[in-house]
Amino acid sequence: MNSAARSRFTQWPGLSRICLRQVHAGRHLRTEAAFQGPDAHGPDAHGEQIWVFSHRRSDQIIYSFDENLNVFHSLKQLPFNGKKTKPAKFRKDYWSPMALIKFPHGRADAGLSVYQKLRELKHLHEVAWTDELRYKRPEEFSKEDKEKIAEEESKARQYRPIRNKAQRGTALNAQKKNCIADMAAVLSGQGSGNKIAAVDSPGGSSAGLVQVSVRWANDQDKEFAESWPENVEHGMLNEPSPP
Numbered sequence: 001m002n003s004a005a006r007s008r009f010t011q012w013p014g015l016s017r018i019c020l021r022q023v024h025a026g027r028h029l030r031t032e033a034a035f036q037g038p039d040a041h042g043p044d045a046h047g048e049q050i051w052v053f054s055h056r057r058s059d060q061i062i063y064s065f066d067e068n069l070n071v072f073h074s075l076k077q078l079p080f081n082g083k084k085t086k087p088a089k090f091r092k093d094y095w096s097p098m099a100l101i102k103f104p105h106g107r108a109d110a111g112l113s114v115y116q117k118l119r120e121l122k123h124l125h126e127v128a129w130t131d132e133l134r135y136k137r138p139e140e141f142s143k144e145d146k147e148k149i150a151e152e153e154s155k156a157r158q159y160r161p162i163r164n165k166a167q168r169g170t171a172l173n174a175q176k177k178n179c180i181a182d183m184a185a186v187l188s189g190q191g192s193g194n195k196i197a198a199v200d201s202p203g204g205s206s207a208g209l210v211q212v213s214v215r216w217a218n219d220q221d222k223e224f225a226e227s228w229p230e231n232v233e234h235g236m237l238n239e240p241s242p243p
């Protein structure tokens with residue numbers, strides 16, 4: 001092989017690398033017709049509605065942007081708190097909407113922020129519980145517990161029945177009351193970076209809180225929160241929409 005042919009042959013690896021580089025670079029180019037993800041300001045803005053689902057038996061909570069639960073994403077929100085505390089198969093018939101949080105049109109950013117805060121608080125309740133969770137509540141006392149309490153009180157001693165492992169897992173699953181209290185706190189603007197605080201100027205001056213509507217399946221559930229901010233309007237889920 002002469003020197004001219006050898007020089008042309010040695011150029012092929014460099015040319016192949018250049019071609020491959022151009023092909024890979026072209027794959028990352030976006031066109032106007034390409035999918036751009038959810039539009040936070042479109043007609044069906046992603047984040048303007050947050051559905052809160054509760055389990056009929058265990059009081060577990062799932063947050064969703066869609067009124068129809070997604071099995072994969074729903075199971076990811078259910079923690080493992082012990083044996084038989086997380087179902088192997090998701091049954092939609094055990095879940096029902098507890099509340100619907102609605103934000104004004106164009107404020108999907110506030111909805112996304114609230115959704116993030118609620119998910120973070122739910123996770124915090126499930127992993128950062130205090131020693132108080134170890135003890136039974138009065139409504140959980142069995143007949144033997146009541147007899148033991150009376151016996152210890154007769155001896156001027158205090159006794160508090162303790163939950164076993166399965167009962168602690170059940171108590172950790174029951175996040176309905178915590179969820180409602182979290183909703184009241186987050187919708188009042190608490191939390192660093194909470195976008196529920198309205199901004200009316202480029203400089204970032206606050207104009208109060210974004211007006212929010214909360215629709216309940218059972219209007220008595222809202223009483224689990226100590227108080228609600230003035231920017232929250234309550235209603236029922238089955239109320240007919242205004243014409």
